[in-house]
Amino acid sequence: MQTARVDFGGVIKEINLAYTPEARIGDYVLVHVGFAISVLDADEAGRIFKHLEELGVLEQEA
Amino acid sequence: MTEFSLSCPAPFGEGETVKLAHGGGGRAMARLLETLIRPGFGDAALALQHDGAVFDIDGPVAFTTDSYVVKPLFFPGGDIGTLAINGTVNDLLMCGARPLYLSVGFILEEGLPLATLARVVASMRDAALAAGVKLATGDTKVVDRGKADGLFVNTAGIGHVIAPEPIAPDQVRAGDTVILSGDIGRHGVAVMAAREGFGFESAIASDCAPLTGPVLEMLEAGIAPHCLRDLTRGGLASATVEIAEAAGVAVALDEAAIPVSEAVASACEVLGFDPLHVANEGRFVAFVAPEDAEKTLQILRSHPVSANAALIGEVRAAPAGQVSCRGRLGVARVVDMLSGEQLPRIC
Amino acid sequence: MKFRDEYRDPEAASRLAAAIARTVTRDWTLMEICGGQTHAILRYGIDELLPARVSLIHGPGCPVCVTPVEYIDKAIAIALTPGAVLCSFGDMLRVPGSREDLFAAKAKGGDVRIVYSPLDALAIARTEPARQVVFFAVGFETTAPANAMAAFRAKQEGLKNFSMLVSHVLVPPAMEALLAAPGNRVQGFLAAGHVCTIMGTREYEPIAVHHRVPIVVTGFEPLDILEGVYLCVKQLEEGRAEVENQYSRSVRAEGNVAAQRIMREVFEITPRRWRGIGDIAASGFGLSEAYRDFDAERRFGAVAHDGMENNECIAGLVLRGEKKPPECPAFGTRCTPEHPLGVTMVSSEGACAAYHRYRGARG
Numbered sequence: 001m002q003t004a005r006v007d008f009g010g011v012i013k014e015i016n017l018a019y020t021p022e023a024r025i026g027d028y029v030l031v032h033v034g035f036a037i038s039v040l041d042a043d044e045a046g047r048i049f050k051h052l053e054e055l056g057v058l059e060q061e062a
Numbered sequence: 063m064t065e066f067s068l069s070c071p072a073p074f075g076e077g078e079t080v081k082l083a084h085g086g087g088g089r090a091m092a093r094l095l096e097t098l099i100r101p102g103f104g105d106a107a108l109a110l111q112h113d114g115a116v117f118d119i120d121g122p123v124a125f126t127t128d129s130y131v132v133k134p135l136f137f138p139g140g141d142i143g144t145l146a147i148n149g150t151v152n153d154l155l156m157c158g159a160r161p162l163y164l165s166v167g168f169i170l171e172e173g174l175p176l177a178t179l180a181r182v183v184a185s186m187r188d189a190a191l192a193a194g195v196k197l198a199t200g201d202t203k204v205v206d207r208g209k210a211d212g213l214f215v216n217t218a219g220i221g222h223v224i225a226p227e228p229i230a231p232d233q234v235r236a237g238d239t240v241i242l243s244g245d246i247g248r249h250g251v252a253v254m255a256a257r258e259g260f261g262f263e264s265a266i267a268s269d270c271a272p273l274t275g276p277v278l279e280m281l282e283a284g285i286a287p288h289c290l291r292d293l294t295r296g297g298l299a300s301a302t303v304e305i306a307e308a309a310g311v312a313v314a315l316d317e318a319a320i321p322v323s324e325a326v327a328s329a330c331e332v333l334g335f336d337p338l339h340v341a342n343e344g345r346f347v348a349f350v351a352p353e354d355a356e357k358t359l360q361i362l363r364s365h366p367v368s369a370n371a372a373l374i375g376e377v378r379a380a381p382a383g384q385v386s387c388r389g390r391l392g393v394a395r396v397v398d399m400l401s402g403e404q405l406p407r408i409c
Numbered sequence: 410m411k412f413r414d415e416y417r418d419p420e421a422a423s424r425l426a427a428a429i430a431r432t433v434t435r436d437w438t439l440m441e442i443c444g445g446q447t448h449a450i451l452r453y454g455i456d457e458l459l460p461a462r463v464s465l466i467h468g469p470g471c472p473v474c475v476t477p478v479e480y481i482d483k484a485i486a487i488a489l490t491p492g493a494v495l496c497s498f499g500d501m502l503r504v505p506g507s508r509e510d511l512f513a514a515k516a517k518g519g520d521v522r523i524v525y526s527p528l529d530a531l532a533i534a535r536t537e538p539a540r541q542v543v544f545f546a547v548g549f550e551t552t553a554p555a556n557a558m559a560a561f562r563a564k565q566e567g568l569k570n571f572s573m574l575v576s577h578v579l580v581p582p583a584m585e586a587l588l589a590a591p592g593n594r595v596q597g598f599l600a601a602g603h604v605c606t607i608m609g610t611r612e613y614e615p616i617a618v619h620h621r622v623p624i625v626v627t628g629f630e631p632l633d634i635l636e637g638v639y640l641c642v643k644q645l646e647e648g649r650a651e652v653e654n655q656y657s658r659s660v661r662a663e664g665n666v667a668a669q670r671i672m673r674e675v676f677e678i679t680p681r682r683w684r685g686i687g688d689i690a691a692s693g694f695g696l697s698e699a700y701r702d703f704d705a706e707r708r709f710g711a712v713a714h715d716g717m718e719n720n721e722c723i724a725g726l727v728l729r730g731e732k733k734p735p736e737c738p739a740f741g742t743r744c745t746p747e748h749p750l751g752v753t754m755v756s757s758e759g760a761c762a763a764y765h766r767y768r769g770a771r772g
Contacts, residue, residue, distance in 0.1 A: 001562075008262075008328050008329070008331065008332045008410075009324055009325065009327070009328025009331070009410040009413075010264060010265065010266070010323075010324055010325030010326075010328045010329065011255075011262050011263070011264045011325065011328050011329040011332050012262060012263040012264065013261060013262045013263075013332070014261070016526075016528065016555075016558070018558060018667065018671075019554055019665055019667045019668045020665075020667075021667065028411065028412050030603070030606060030659050032551055032552065032555065032603065033498075033525065033526045033527065033552055033555045034525060034526025034527075034528055034529075034555060035526070035554065035555045035558070037551070037554065037603070037606050037607060037665060037668065038606045038659045038660075038661075038665060040412050040658050040659060041657070041658050041659075042658075044657040044658040045412055045658040047657060047658075048416075048632060048633075048636055048655075049415075049421075051636065052421050052424055052425070055424055055425065055428045056424060261525065261529075324410075328410060331413075334757065384769070389452070389453055389454055390417055390419055390453065390631075391417075391419050391422045391423075391453045391454060391455070391458060391631060392419060392423075392454075392458075393453065393454020393455075393457045393458065394454070395451070395452065395454060395767040395768065396767065396768055396769030398766070398769060401745070401746040401747040
């Protein structure tokens, strides 16, 4: 059973990777009760900020 | 882990443990005192052979006591010994007093390794020397196996009050500034990390330390704080709520101004704790008149133990007894003490 | 911390709040069904940033709160059985059963142990072969894969002293039940991003279509929630009723396939009673036939209980979003975190606890 050391910003816990077999060192994961349940998608993570830019433009126009 | 060294060769064999006889008041106890405890305390203790200590003190005296039952006994940044000295020293400082003498009461569990006791004694010696206090008197008792979780300590302390004005919640006024001496939450997280069952590694060490430097300098500079409170169990939340309720005032805090280290913030997220409720052992809040705020911050920041001091809020007249905190998004929320324990046996 | 702090930026939050205010032309009522979202909303004061026209109500998003009282009683009975060890997530300990809670059972001498993960309970079973170790498996779909793995490993290893008391609940059937209830005011949903990380978004499509409600899968940082609300009201204003994925950095349409595979093997869908709501068909997980041996209910037999609830507690109304906690006459006075009358005040994810913690006794 694959586990990994996951850094929660200075706190390190051993987490089970059974549900994220694609995870690699350096990836960011969502963790719940000791299991990584998804690998965060960096491109998608940026989407909200692009959306905010669009909204900011709309705000200026309004 | 504190490096342990006695000032004389180890007076006990490897694997030797505390026996009931060590608390019996007879030869076994005398031997424990003469070969382990007294030499262990060394220069930090008065060389008395009597039931109590007698002093002359000019002026008002501050007096405090606290018992220490922390589990585990040793944790990153300290142990039950350092807590026992610094906790009582800090309580005296919060009364506006220069700490002078401490008493030490040990309750030892039968079966406690003597090496462990020696380590704690050495820590207490080092802490007392660093805080500038002397151990004046003490007591040792032993209880049956299973009745004390290794070791419990009580310390009581007396100090000479040097504050220019009374220090108490009823001195707090609307308009006072709230100054916090440093970042919060280290002690609680460090103890949790050292407990089995939490299963996490962290580099966080307890902030256990004496606050002598900054507090005495503040008082000697003529600053008259209206109230001082060291943050222990219950964290910043408990300290401010207790003062707000006792003083009948409101306290408004600003979350962005409250220093929390990245590591502590992350640990709290993982464990589901609010840093405002996490224990500290080397931090205090000062309620000072606004005209004294600048100077107080300057003095605090010049000492390592309070280098991150910050102005975190202000006192208002109403609503009485309520502490609120303006969050990151600009919305205020109520801060209350925790109902039960966030974590037992933290100090 | 990356992927966390940037979603708490105050300037971005006010920009989203302004966008929401610009978008709404009439009143809308949205519901979130996630204890984590409830807490984030109250902790950051997101409800206060929203324009008055947008009502955000809290649904039954706290799995601890909806665990039927019978299961608390069963857990207590197991804890008090000599030779048994009851392992549980921490916040189940103060949930009131008919007469007492697990904390009281522990004080009476019951072997109750808090675990962070179901695998910790498994570890206890391995190191204490003479004890019967039972894991109290509650939660939504987010927790189901972890609980399933514990049973899966137990079977693989042929462990004889491990079993699970299962009371899992599923979100989509609860949504349907709420939408079908007479007097339902909910016009749009924020779906729980962590539940959807596991299950994907597809099972929400029939609900959106059938009931004509927008469903936005949302994360639980402040910017996520604000963006989720924005997308939901935008759909309502434009007359759309679609499933939209705000939490795309974690949620994929198909969800977590590896997790679903283990869940399908270990669990089957069962009817479930939701505390405060009632019985909802096909709304829970129980152990499948192949794993029935690991069912603690079988191993420990029937437990007598009267399933009585405190008369004054309106947890049911709070869970269904019909009342907000400060509207309860007992809130902050007779019912506080120190003396809770019901589950929503006890659980760390409960709405009443959240209001009390962040808004005080006056709410």
